Amino acid sequence: MDYQQFDKISLGFFPTPLVKLSRLSQALGCEIWMKRDDMTGLAFGGNKTRKLEYILGDALAKGCDTIITAGAAQSNHCRQSAAAAAQLNLECHLILGGKQPEKAEGNLLLDNLLGCHIHWAGENRKGEDIPTLYQQLLAQGKKPYIVPYGGSNELGALAFVDAVAELARQSQGLAFSRLIFASSSGGTHAGLMLGKRLFNQTFELIGINIDKDESGQLPFDAHILALAKQTAKMTGTEETFSPDELILNASYLGAGYGVVGAAENEAIALTAQLEGILLDPVYTGRAMAGLIDMIRTGEILPGEKVLFWHTGGAPSLFAYTGQLDLTQGKNQAI
Ligand SMILES: *Cc1c(COP(=O)(O)O)cnc(C)c1O
Numbered sequence: 001m002d003y004q005q006f007d008k009i010s011l012g013f014f015p016t017p018l019v020k021l022s023r024l025s026q027a028l029g030c031e032i033w034m035k036r037d038d039m040t041g042l043a044f045g046g047n048k049t050r051k052l053e054y055i056l057g058d059a060l061a062k063g064c065d066t067i068i069t070a071g072a073a074q075s076n077h078c079r080q081s082a083a084a085a086a087q088l089n090l091e092c093h094l095i096l097g098g099k100q101p102e103k104a105e106g107n108l109l110l111d112n113l114l115g116c117h118i119h120w121a122g123e124n125r126k127g128e129d130i131p132t133l134y135q136q137l138l139a140q141g142k143k144p145y146i147v148p149y150g151g152s153n154e155l156g157a158l159a160f161v162d163a164v165a166e167l168a169r170q171s172q173g174l175a176f177s178r179l180i181f182a183s184s185s186g187g188t189h190a191g192l193m194l195g196k197r198l199f200n201q202t203f204e205l206i207g208i209n210i211d212k213d214e215s216g217q218l219p220f221d222a223h224i225l226a227l228a229k230q231t232a233k234m235t236g237t238e239e240t241f242s243p244d245e246l247i248l249n250a251s252y253l254g255a256g257y258g259v260v261g262a263a264e265n266e267a268i269a270l271t272a273q274l275e276g277i278l279l280d281p282v283y284t285g286r287a288m289a290g291l292i293d294m295i296r297t298g299e300i301l302p303g304e305k306v307l308f309w310h311t312g313g314a315p316s317l318f319a320y321t322g323q324l325d326l327t328q329g330k331n332q333a334i
Helices: 022-028 048-061 076-088 106-113 130-139 154-170 187-198 221-234 262-275 284-296 314-319
Strands: 018-020 031-036 066-071 091-096 117-120 144-146 178-183 204-209 305-310
Touching (some): 022 031, 022 262, 022 284, 048 154, 066 130, 076 091, 076 314, 091 130, 106 117, 106 314, 130 144, 154 187, 154 221, 178 187, 187 221, 262 284, 284 305
Parallel strands (some): 031 305, 066 091, 091 117, 178 204, 178 305
Antiparallel strands (some): 018 031
């Protein structure tokens, strides 16, 4: 397996820490560990840092001077792309779903500080308008590079093959029974799936589905399998994956993408108050809610050693004051 020909650059601090969550473990009756990709360091970090090391490495190698990417108004991917672009002296254009809010908060506040160009796209929060903007920038004499939605192409997924190698080095002798994480645009999932295969990891890989597809079907299964296969080709291997190898648990979609319910609020509060670790309202809060539920319902057995992959996202907490349960704080007079 040799894929060193790709132009990976350094944008974060690796390996990210692997820590045991003692108090949360005790409270839930399982041994819970956490991979701290919220600590990659790039403008508050997150899983997109890994993907951007390959994707923007490719952009630089191709001589591009401008990047375009897309996401929701509170996209962590867009915030990390904007930060990386600043560092690399690339002009950055973000196409964000919805319309410009009165106040820029959370990730959007950071996007502004990072100096990128923001285009509001209404309903089109998944990059539908990228081709139009690409042509406009070309016409202006720029050399634009398209960073795919969520950074989820083969290069982005490849970064999570590396992440499994990193985990394997860190976790020797730990033998996790499961790895649980938030799965959305699929690049993390595809990379972890392939990395698990290539580095002979024995954990069950459980993606918690975050984003319901508008058509109401499970949207991402086929996409993730195809992406894992394509990514395998880039590593010079011919791995293929069957649908029964993919676990994308859609039981925790709640009221939809970015809507914080009781389960997310509980998961965020427990993790904050037992471990001092901040989850995010959209992704990791929901994935942790899934883990907690699987433990409580006995789907995960008492005493199992499980790994939760913290994919980042906490900056959007600051845009969710209206939906987060703030009654947990103990405000009182002296
Ligand atoms: C993007 C993101 C994910 C999902 O990763 P995908 O590769 O898009 O599936 C999970 N958690 C956070 C915090 C993210 O920003």
